[in-house]
Amino acid sequence: MASSSINAGNYRKRILNADEIQICDLQNPWNFFILMNQDDSALNKWLMDNNLLLKSMPCSKGDDACSGTMRPSQRAGKPSGATLRCNKNRNHEVAIRTNSFFENSKLCIQDIFMFVKSYLDGLSLRHVSLSAGVHYKTTAVDWASFIREIFKEYFHRNMKHRVLTGEVEIDESLFGRRVKFHRGNPNKGLKVSSLYTEILFFKIYIHTFVSHVHF
Numbered sequence: 749m750a751s752s753s754i755n756a757g758n759y760r761k762r763i764l765n766a767d768e769i770q771i772c773d774l775q776n777p778w779n780f781f782i783l784m785n786q787d788d789s790a791l792n793k794w795l796m797d798n799n800l801l802l803k804s805m806p807c808s809k810g811d812d813a814c815s816g817t818m819r820p821s822q823r824a825g826k827p828s829g830a831t832l833r834c835n836k837n838r839n840h841e842v843a844i845r846t847n848s849f850f851e852n853s854k855l856c857i858q859d860i861f862m863f864v865k866s867y868l869d870g871l872s873l874r875h876v877s878l879s880a881g882v883h884y885k886t887t888a889v890d891w892a893s894f895i896r897e898i899f900k901e902y903f904h905r906n907m908k909h910r911v912l913t914g915e916v917e918i919d920e921s922l923f924g925r926r927v928k929f930h931r932g933n934p935n936k937g938l939k940v941s942s943l944y945t946e947i948l949f950f951k952i953y954i955h956t957f958v959s960h961v962h963f
């Protein structure tokens with residue numbers, strides 16, 4: 749984030765080993781595409797390492813409460829190539845996206861990421877939907893409002909009274925324009941615009957969300 753390195757260009761600063769890419773590195777589009785161009789199993793592993801997909805959960809199947817643990821299992825023929833499968837009963841199986849941000853969406857995860865990235869980059873909803881290749885009138889509107897709600901809720905829960913320091917950049921553009929954080933005072937939104945910060949919100953929220961289902 750140092751302004752002194754801003755002229756070095758993003759290409760030379762890209763991270764070739766996708767395993768080393770962290771969420772905050774995704775503001776460099778080369779990193780974003782390096783990560784997204786991996787095969788599904790490598791991407792799933794990255795998503796698990798970054799708490800965006802579950803690595804394990806208590807078994808949710810069975811007539812009686814099964815005491816097994818569900819873990820990722822590769823399976824040919826599934827859209828994501830993987831499912832969560834019980835270690836006590838192999839017929840107990842749920843989608844790899846269960847209890848994640850991506851649950852209930854038929855879009856592939858790469859398109860969802862592209863949607864979120866384009867949205868965070870401040871593109872218009874029309875351009876966001878073009879980037880992700882999703883329907884402008886329905887899917888895009890749903891996802892945009894979903895993402896807005898996440899930021900809003902995260903802010904209300906965690907950020908409202910916190911003083912931002914360190915890596916968080918503050919500038920003139922008002923993030924609060926899109927998300928009215930201060931319901932009582934819409935003119936005093938939080939002045940945070942860096943993509944890094946916004947992705948951080950996203951990451952922390954997802955982490956919080958995923959933590960809830962890690963009994």
Ligand SMILES: [Zn+2]
Nearest residue numbers: 807814834840
């Ligand atoms: Zn089970």
